[in-house]
Amino acid sequence: MATFRCLQSGNTVTFTLQHDIDSMRGHAGYVRVDEDEPAKEFDPNAQRVNTPFTAPQQPARPRGRPRKEFTL
Numbered sequence: 001m002a003t004f005r006c007l008q009s010g011n012t013v014t015f016t017l018q019h020d021i022d023s024m025r026g027h028a029g030y031v032r033v034d035e036d037e038p039a040k041e042f043d044p045n046a047q048r049v050n051t052p053f054t055a056p057q058q059p060a061r062p063r064g065r066p067r068k069e070f071t072l
């Protein structure tokens with residue numbers, strides 16, 4: 001993963017694919033920001049951490065039309 005900063009606007013863009021990173025290195029309008037970070041290599045023996053899946057929950061809404069309010 002590599003992060004590049006635009007020289008004109010100052011916005012940052014992060015790329016994960018190696019093809020995109022190589023094409024941005026040749027671009028004159030962007031500078032790589034995280035050059036000093038070492039690349040993490042894939043370790044197949046690393047401990048796997050499972051993330052529990054929870055289904056998205058919709059907020060509870062009152063059903064139907066609101067009650068009519070009478071003022072006397």
